[in-house]
Structures are given as structure tokens and as C-alpha cells.
Amino acid sequence: MGRLSEVSLGLKDQNKKAFVAYVVAGDPHPDMTVQLMHRLVKSGVNIIELGVPFTDPEAEGPVIQAAHERALAHQVNLEAVLTMVARFRSEDAKTPVVLMGYLNPIERMGYKSFSQRAGDAGVDGLITVNLPPEEAGDLTEHLQTHGIDPIYLLAPTTNVERAQRICQASKGFVYYVSLKGTTGSGSLDVNAVQQKVNSLRDYAPLPLYVGFGIRDGETAGPIAAIADGVVVGSAIVALLADAEEQGSETVIQDVVNLTAEIRAALDASVS
Amino acid sequence: MTRTQLGINESLTSFPDSAGHFGAFGGRFVSETLMGALDELTEAYDSLKADPAFLAELASDFEHYVGRSSPLYFAERLTERAGGAKIWLKREDLNHTGAHKINNCIGQALLARHMGKPRIIAETGAGQHGVASATVAARFGLKCTVYMGSEDIQRQSLNVYRMKLLGAEVVPVTSGSKTLKDALNEAMRDWVTNVDDTHYIIGTVAGPHPYPMIVRDFQSIIGREARQQFAERQGGLPDAVVACVGGGSNAMGIFYPFLEDSSVRLIGVEAGGDGVDSGRHAAPLNDGVVGVLHGNRTYLMQDPSGLIAETHSVSAGLDYPGVGPEHAWLKDIERAEYVAVSDDEALQAFRELNLLEGILPALESSHALAYATRLASEMASTQHIVVNLSGRGDKDIPTMAKIDGISIG
Numbered sequence: 001m002g003r004l005s006e007v008s009l010g011l012k013d014q015n016k017k018a019f020v021a022y023v024v025a026g027d028p029h030p031d032m033t034v035q036l037m038h039r040l041v042k043s044g045v046n047i048i049e050l051g052v053p054f055t056d057p058e059a060e061g062p063v064i065q066a067a068h069e070r071a072l073a074h075q076v077n078l079e080a081v082l083t084m085v086a087r088f089r090s091e092d093a094k095t096p097v098v099l100m101g102y103l104n105p106i107e108r109m110g111y112k113s114f115s116q117r118a119g120d121a122g123v124d125g126l127i128t129v130n131l132p133p134e135e136a137g138d139l140t141e142h143l144q145t146h147g148i149d150p151i152y153l154l155a156p157t158t159n160v161e162r163a164q165r166i167c168q169a170s171k172g173f174v175y176y177v178s179l180k181g182t183t184g185s186g187s188l189d190v191n192a193v194q195q196k197v198n199s200l201r202d203y204a205p206l207p208l209y210v211g212f213g214i215r216d217g218e219t220a221g222p223i224a225a226i227a228d229g230v231v232v233g234s235a236i237v238a239l240l241a242d243a244e245e246q247g248s249e250t251v252i253q254d255v256v257n258l259t260a261e262i263r264a265a266l267d268a269s270v271s
Numbered sequence: 272m273t274r275t276q277l278g279i280n281e282s283l284t285s286f287p288d289s290a291g292h293f294g295a296f297g298g299r300f301v302s303e304t305l306m307g308a309l310d311e312l313t314e315a316y317d318s319l320k321a322d323p324a325f326l327a328e329l330a331s332d333f334e335h336y337v338g339r340s341s342p343l344y345f346a347e348r349l350t351e352r353a354g355g356a357k358i359w360l361k362r363e364d365l366n367h368t369g370a371h372k373i374n375n376c377i378g379q380a381l382l383a384r385h386m387g388k389p390r391i392i393a394e395t396g397a398g399q400h401g402v403a404s405a406t407v408a409a410r411f412g413l414k415c416t417v418y419m420g421s422e423d424i425q426r427q428s429l430n431v432y433r434m435k436l437l438g439a440e441v442v443p444v445t446s447g448s449k450t451l452k453d454a455l456n457e458a459m460r461d462w463v464t465n466v467d468d469t470h471y472i473i474g475t476v477a478g479p480h481p482y483p484m485i486v487r488d489f490q491s492i493i494g495r496e497a498r499q500q501f502a503e504r505q506g507g508l509p510d511a512v513v514a515c516v517g518g519g520s521n522a523m524g525i526f527y528p529f530l531e532d533s534s535v536r537l538i539g540v541e542a543g544g545d546g547v548d549s550g551r552h553a554a555p556l557n558d559g560v561v562g563v564l565h566g567n568r569t570y571l572m573q574d575p576s577g578l579i580a581e582t583h584s585v586s587a588g589l590d591y592p593g594v595g596p597e598h599a600w601l602k603d604i605e606r607a608e609y610v611a612v613s614d615d616e617a618l619q620a621f622r623e624l625n626l627l628e629g630i631l632p633a634l635e636s637s638h639a640l641a642y643a644t645r646l647a648s649e650m651a652s653t654q655h656i657v658v659n660l661s662g663r664g665d666k667d668i669p670t671m672a673k674i675d676g677i678s679i680g
């Protein structure tokens with residue numbers, strides 16, 4: 001079993017909620033990313049989702065788009081992201097790292113070469129936003145050869161037949177996108193999420209995490225009560241956007257305060 | 272490799288396959304939220320395209336609203352100037368709203384209405400597709416939002432105002448390169464958010480399946496008419512058909528009915544900008560690498576790490592780093608040829624058509640004209656070239672005046 005499944009199944013066995021935190025690699029500055037990852041772990045994050053900067057992040061809202069642009073301004077490409085993961089991994093052998101990005105940089109590197117280099121760097125999972133399982137071709141095979149779990153998204157609009165296929169194709173955890181919309185948009189309807197999550201349980205033996213629209217302890221708590229974990233992105237990234245004005249230590253401290261609050265809400269949801 | 276070497280036995284007009292693939296190209300590369308909407312659209316289109324009532328509605332609007340058929344005009348003085356093959360112009364510039372874009376918009380607005388979607392959205396570069404979308408929205412009583420890069424809003428202010436007169440909301444897009452590709456990203460984001468009540472009218476033969484197929488089908492009225500008009504006027508088939516390629520919809524529209532006519536050369540003309548060697552251009556079929564963007568696999572302008580490159584063309588409508596997947600496939604199976612024409616050559620052709628034929632072409636279409644004139648001079652006077660004059664150039668007058676240093680405030 002890979003590092004990701006070990007953690008996701010381990011948390012579930014212990015009746016603990018998983019906290020997945022998303023940041024864009026290289027945002028706000030490439031020098032900060034590895035340090036930020038360690039601080040996230042210390043403040044209660046279980047899994048790190050690292051955004052791979054792309055010129056056309058079509059599923060992202062304004063907050064995360066801006067983060068992609070900040071990272072790209074520092075020439076952070078896929079290769080640079082893998083170097084950051086390797087540096088993080090040299091000091092943290094336990095925390096799973098999942099890359100989240102768009103297909104083109106991966107395709108350009110080559111499925112085989114990417115899988116090998118990402119595996120060597122210590123990447124544990126991959127979410128490719130614009131790659132539905134039916135187009136995945138031999139990427140899945142290459143990923144698995146190098147111990148990387150493919151993770152696919154489920155949406156409110158996903159029908160039963162597709163949901164089954166997606167759950168089968170996913171490893172590590174299943175990621176339910178709780179909103180119709182881009183990252184960071186709208187407010188989520190807990191009842192609707194609950195209904196969908198309950199129906200997904202029938203064919204999702206894997207831990208089921210919910211993301212999009214969770215921004216603090218207050219929004220994390222009710223979702224944690226129905227799902228196995230939460231993914232928080234835009235709320236963290238929005239704090240990092242102020243780094244230039246406020247200094248990197250200040251914004252990292254802001255992030256740590258937020259993640260600690262969310263951790264507490266997750267723990268409270270099971271006590 | 273050619274078609275026989277590739278073992279393609281079925282008709283070239285039978286593509287894409289049910290998953291939207293043209294050989295290795297096309298497909299459906301989108302976030303999960305949109306998969307359901309794309310299925311719904313495919314289903315709706317499959318049932319409507321064989322529905323006589325729908326087809327009658329479409330034909331009626333083509334005739335009475337768009338003003339079809341568009342003439343096939345023999346350009347006598349341009350032919351004389353070129354000194355070779357005879358040049359014919361398929362006059363899509365004479366359509367209502369001044370370009371081929373309306374053909375697709377009428378079809379898709381009817382689709383939206385049949386699917387019960389009260390709102391449409393569109394992306395636009397030159398503003399022609401935005402204007403056509405705003406127009407059909409007014410015609411069918413739909414709400415309309417148009418996304419446009421803030422750079423393009425500057426370049427095409429006339430069309431921006433026109434869209435507003437038509438009752439559309441124009442949203443400036445300030446992310447990325449602030450041009451067409453970013454407008455497309457933003458339209459996708461809107462669609463993901465409002466998928467229940469909104470139909471996204473993509474303006475070209477790009478995007479995820481079924482868009483490349485739907486847009487091609489609606490645009491192929493151009494080629495069907497041209498093929499028949501040529502047969503009636505001249506007899507037989509032309510020797511070559513030439514069209515400019517941005518995303519590729521006017522080209523696909525005129526090529527498609529000729530795909531099985533192997534004697535007819537099909538030539539797509541990309542935007543060469545400062546020249547293909549300069550790197551500052553928008554010619555992915557000439558100088559791109561296969562990748563995935565905006566829902567499909569195709570040739571793309573990209574850097575070695577797979578980031579999408581910024582493009583350049585004097586014509587906003589061609590300023591796009593990708594190209595429709597069917598063109599990528601036609602290139603690879605060698606059924607069509609793709610060349611590039613520089614900004615300067617296009618500008619010269621723009622001026623020439625004004626002076627020789629009294630026709631003001633769009634800068635986009637001027638790329639096709641420039642290549643066709645060059646090609647004609649290398650062909651015999653007994654041969655014939657049909658050029659798709661995809662749009663008229665009123666929108667480009669401010670750009671031209673600026674180049675000429677004239678203030679027309």
C-alpha cells in the first residue's frame with residue numbers, strides 16, 4: 001500500500017477526519033513553498049495537495065488563478081514543482097503529497113517520464129483536472145508502476161453510472177466537488193452535499209473527501225460530520241496573496257492560524 | 272502518412288467517432304462538472320440533426336435572417352493581377368453581421384432553445400462571434416453574456432459597443448494574456464457555474480466533443496453552397512479551396528463537403544504574424560506541438576514545459592494558440608495542407624481587394640486572400656481557386672487607420 005492509502009485508510013480506521021490543504025507550488029514565492037508545506041503539516045494538515053502552475057487553469061476561480069500567475073511569474077514549471085516535492089520529501093517521509101494540475105504539462109513531459117520522475121520525487125497521487133478517466137489512456141498504468149495514485153473528481157452533475165466508473169478508477173481517496181462552479185466560488189449547501197455523499201457511499205469504498213467552498217472551521221465542521229475529510233484551497237491561497245505587503249512570515253502565520261482552526265473543527269466533529 | 276497507409280477505410284466525412292476523436296485528436300478533456308452537460312448536448316444534437324422540423328427552422332433562418340445563400344463571386348481583376356488560376360470568392364462577408372460566425376450561432380441558439388436553456392454565453396476575439404451571439408440572443412429572446420479579453424476590447428471597440436446595443440453583457444477578461452484563449456477559459460468557468468440554465472456557444476471548431484462536430488456541421492453550409500454554385504457556374508470542381516484558420520470554423524465549413532473530392536486541394540492559412548521563424552505568430556499547425564487545451568487534443572503553441580505560449584497576429588480573430596482537432600487530423604493524414612501568411616502579406620491583400628474589387632475584407636480573411644493570390648500565380652489560367660471570404664473588414668478600419676497613421680476619432 002502506498003503512502004496515500006496508508007494515511008487515508010489509517011485516519012478512517014482511527015475515526016479521524018482527513019484535512020487536505022491545497023497551495024499552488026511556487027506561490028507566492030518558490031522559496032516559501034517547502035517551508036509552507038512543513039508548517040501546514042505541523043498545524044494539523046494530513047495530506048498536501050500541490051497545484052502545478054498552468055497558463056490556462058480553466059477550472060479555477062479568481063483567487064487560485066492569481067496564484068498560478070504569481071508562480072508562473074517565477075518560472076515555476078512542472079520540473080520545478082517536482083524539485084520542491086523532493087526537497088519536502090527529504091525531511092518528511094510520511095505526509096502524502098498529491099499533485100493537482102492540468103494535463104498539458106504532464107503530456108509534454110511524457111506520461112512515462114512524468115510518472116517516473118514524480119515517483120522518484122516522492123509524489124503520491126495525481127489529480128488531473130481536465131482528464132476524465134475515459135481519456136486517461138496509459139497514464140494510469142505508468143502512474144501505478146511508480147506508486148502514484150490517480151484521483152478523479154466527482155461533481156454534483158455526475159450520474160450514477162459515471163460515479164461508479166470514477167470510484168473504480170480512483171485510488172487513495174475519492175474527491176467530491178461540492179459545488180457547480182470554479183474553485184473558491186459560492187457557498188455550499190450542506191444538505192445537498194449530505195444527500196450526494198450518502199448516495200456515493202454505495203460505490204465508494206474509498207474514503208470520500210469533499211472540497212470547494214470550505215473556508216474555515218465553521219464550514220468545515222458540518223461537512224466533516226458527513227464526509228471522511230475536507231479539502232481547503234482558496235481560503236489558504238487568499239491569505240498567501242498578501243505576502244508581498246505583509247511579509248512571508250506574517251502570511252504563513254495567518255495560514256497556520258486558519259489551518260489550526262479547521263483542524264480543531266474537524267476533531268470536534270467526531271468527538 | 273496518407274490515408275491508405277493509415278488504413279482509413281471509412282469516409283472522411285464520418286468522423287469523429289462517438290467519443291469525439293478524429294484519429295488521435297479531439298476528445299473530451301474537461302472537468303467532471305461539465306461531462307453531464309456535454310452528454311446532454313450530444314444527445315440533444317443527435318436527435319435534432321435528423322429532425323425535419325429543426326432542419327426546416329434552420330434553413331428558414333439561414334435564408335430569411337442570415338440572407339443565405341451567399342454569392343460565389345468571380346474576382347476578375349484580382350485574377351488578372353495574380354496572373355494565373357481564376358479566383359472565386361465565397362462571400363460570407365455578405366451574411367447578416369458580416370461574417371460566417373452567424374451560421375453557427377443560429378444553429379446553436381436553436382439548439383439552446385430546444386434544450387430549454389434561457390441563457391447563452393460566448394467567448395470572442397475579434398468580436399465577430401460575440402456580435403453574432405448577441406444577435407441571435409436578441410433574435411430568440413435569450414439572455415447573453417460575452418467574454419472578451421481586455422486586450423481585444425481595446426483592439427475591437429466598435430464590436431464591443433455593437434454587442435451592448437444588442438443587449439448583451441460584455442465581460443472583460445484580465446487574466447493570462449487577456450486575449451481569446453483567456454476569454455474561452457472564462458466562458459468555461461461561467462458554464463461550469465451556470466450549467467443548468469446556460470448553453471455555451473463556442474465560436475469555432477474547438478472545445479470538447481461535441482463542439483468541433485456541431486460547429487463544423489452548422490458551418491458546412493458554406494462548402495455545400497460553394498460546391499453547388501461552382502458546379503452550376505463553371506462545371507465540375509475547383510482545383511483548390513483556400514480559407515484562413517484561427518480556430519478553424521470557416522475553413523472546416525468550406526472544406527468539409529469537399530473532403531471526399533480528392534482532386535480538390537484544401538489549404539488552410541494560419542496567421543504567420545512576424546513570420547513563422549520569428550516565433551511571434553499564431554500558426555500551431557505550422558509550428559506547434561500536440562497537446563491538450565480547451566477540452567481537446569490538438570496542435571498547440573506551447574513552451575517546452577507544456578505551458579501555453581502567447582501568440583501574435585495583427586488579426587484578433589486568428590490570435591489563438593490552438594486549432595480545431597479535425598484540422599490537426601486532416602494535416603496528419605495529409606488530406607489538407609496548412610501554410611502561414613505574415614501580417615504584412617495579409618495587410619497587402621487587404622488593401623489590394625479594396626482597390627481591385629471594391630470589397631473590404633476582414634483581416635482574418637485577408638490571410639486566405641494573400642495565399643490564394645500567390646498560389647494562383649503558380650497555377651494555370653484554366654484552373655480555379657475558391658477562397659472563403661469569411662468576413663468583412665469594417666471592424667478592422669480602426670486598426671488599419673492606426674497603421675496608416677490616420678486619426679479617425
Ligand SMILES: Cc1ncc(COP(=O)(O)O)c(C=O)c1O
Binds near residue numbers: 370475476522588
Ligand atoms: C471574419 C473572420 N474570419 C475568420 C475568423 C477565425 O475563426 P475561424 O478560424 O473559426 O473561422 C474570425 C474570428 O473571429 C473572423 O471574425
